[in-house]
Amino acid sequence: MAWWQEKPMRLVQTNLREIDATLDIDTYLQSLEQFSANVLLFNVGGIVANYPSELEFHYVNPHMQDDFTGKVIERVHRQGMKLIARFDFSRLNEACALPNPEWLYRSTEGNIVNYNGQVHTCVNGYYQQEYSLKVLEEVVEKYPIDGVFFNMHGYVTHDYSYNYYGICQCASCQKRFLEQTGHNRLPVKEDSNDPVFRDYERFRTQTVKELFQRRVAVVKNRNPHIAICNYTHEGTDIYRKESNTGIDRALPEWNYSAMENVKTVLGSWEGMAVSNSAVHFVDFAMRHTAVSPHLTALRLAQNMVNGAWLDYYVIGTLNNQDDRICFDLVKDMYRFHKEHEQYYTNLRSLAEVVVVVPDSSNMYGSKKELKGIIRLLAENHVPYDLLHDSVLESPEAEDKLRRYKVLILADQRSMGDGAVEAVDRFVKMGGKLLATGFTSTCDAKGHPQGRIRLPSLGVKEYVHKPKVQGAYFRVRESDKVELSGFEAIDLVYLYGEALECIAEEQATSLLGLIPSCMFGPPEKCYITEETETPGLIANRYGQGAAVYLPWGLGAHYDKLSNHGHSRLFMAALRDVLEYRQPILTTASPLVEVTFHETQGSPRRLISTVNLSGQLGTGFHAPLPVRDLRFTVRLERKPARVHALRRSADVPFEYSGDELTFSLDELELFETIVIE
Ligand SMILES: [Zn+2]
DSSP states (O other), rough: HHHHHHHHHHHEEEEEOGGGGGGHHHHHHHHHHHTTOOOEEEESSSBBBBBBEEEEEEEEOOOOSSOOHHHHHHHHHHOEEEEEEEEEOOOHHHHHHTOOGGGOOOOTTTTOOOEHHHHHHTOOOOOOIHHHHHHHHHHHHOOSSSEEEEEEEEEBBOTTOOOOOOOOHHHHHHHHHHHHHHOOOOSOOOOOOOOHHHHHHHHHHHHHHHHHHHHHHHHHHTTTTTTTEEEESOOEEEEEEEEETTTTTTTSSSTTTHHHHHHHHHHHHTOEEEEEEEBBSGGGGGSSSOOOOHHHHHHHHHHTTOOOEEEEEEEEEESSSSOTHHHHHHHHHHHHHHGGGGSSSSSSOOEEEEEEEOOGGGTTTHHHHHHHHHHHHTTTTEEEEEEEEHHHTTTTHHHHHHHHSSSEEEEOBOOOOHHHHHHHHHHTTEEEEEEETTTTTTTTTTTTSSSOOOGGEEEEEEEEEEOTTTEEEOOOOOHHEEEEOOOTTEEEOOOOOOEEEEOOSSSSSSEEEOOOOSSSSSSGGOOOOOOOOOEEEEEETTTTTEOOOOHHHHHHHHHHOHHHHHHHHHHHIIIOOOOOOOOOEEEOTTTTEEEEETTSSOOOEEEEEEEEEETTTTOOOOOOOOEEEEEOOOOESOOOEETTTTTEEEOOOTTOOOOOOOEEEESOOOOOOOO
16 A cells, blocks of 8 residues: 555654755754654745756755755654655746746736746746656655655646736747637736637636646656645645635635545545645735634544644744744644544544535635535534545446435536536436536536526426515424424525525425515515425435525525524435434534544544634634534444543443434543444
């Protein structure tokens, strides 16, 4: 088995500045040991060569005295660790760049971008296409590295100050674009309505992929034991992700970021390791100050309980940080993982619910729908997996779906014919489907088709309803026979676009649309028009069943977390689709629960992560949560139940097919092991 597949590792990325080349290697290695790291992600080449490169245009670090990389690799291996070599070919030192203008990116005005002496290169120029391969060859032949990581692989149109320079207009891009598409001009605006730009988007994807494959081949042909680590899945062994903050990003912070990142990789690509970085700093411009230590710890806990790698990333080294507040927490998490890594190895999720990540529908804002649904599942303690929508389009889709009882499509507008067929067959064979928003109304490329393409949803036709104020769905007495939890709620609001559907004969229409009612002075706040247009359609299909909410319930929850939307979602799952949760708990909605087994053993693991430290933009220490009771469906009486974090046995009861136990207190996280 490849080294990166054997167990989850503990990676530290010291993203070195050129002045760090003079560091004391003993102290550097000691710091990694103090953090219990067993993988080092180390800058080897690209922006600067941290080794004596013999290539004329590979800019050798002027601060380096001898073979920095060689010495570090030797010591890292002596310490029993692995080293992943980092390369960044997106920019080139001006000393090497300016003599080679045809290698460089050109803005729409025809200018190069020189940022602090680093000049942007072009994907299609000689440097990235050929010279970068020579650099890789030199390193792979010279050093026994364990992995490679390519930073900023692809087309870079912004600098680090987030200034935008436009689509590259260099001669290499013009030539290749003409060869591949027949267009004699490159687009200058990123406009999806421009057919030339749509061709450019495909060109961009294909050229990035092709270059990546060539880089991978250079490495793997020389040594197949070198892991490829990258921000993409194809040709990758270790999928690197980041949980980071951005100063201008919409708030609040997405507190399930690490969960989303690792679950997407683990749920989608078999055998791929996932290393989701807990990024230390605030943003590019604040790289010497750290985010809250509790945010870093939360990210690490979410990685760990899913069986992903721990990954912590700083600029500089662990010895020269100006903000070290999180160090004790990070060391503690890494130490805990080192002592208990066997429990987090070979995990297989026991989630019965899978949500498709609607990446190809992002231009419609479907990410908001996904986030709302992730939070609804987490807050209601429903264990779930995530499946990237590219997998839904692949031949593996049916095999993947077969493992689950419930499939959720979150405003999954873009769907190819293969995906539509796979989902429909899943329902026909007895699967349960919950779909929201404008699911299946577009083709694979996102072009609207004017109809619901999934027959399982039971919709005959629809009319588009734009976003208006004052709209609701009435939860009528007849609806309450089907949907529980609405004793004290008769309305849920609608503030977004929707589809006014006519259901097929055999389908059941629930909830009644109130298209818009008066509001303003209290005297005029009353409802005058109610319709039979459904807010929820329930349909039996083959051996299975589907629920369709033709509006963005998840995006509504993402926005304001309204209890009406939450109850509707859970009623659809539990009452209409008859989903039975494998774990019931009295824990607060601020505690997330995951459920795993160790492959090839009867061991089960229930992990809990406490998110209660967040209020608004603040991440503080989570409040201790007390007296959590768990009831778990289990087919056998356990030999032992124990908690890893507190290192103690947990008393339990077992009767029928149910295991019950309690946790008297939960801090940030705990893993309960059922032996
Ligand atoms: Zn170019």
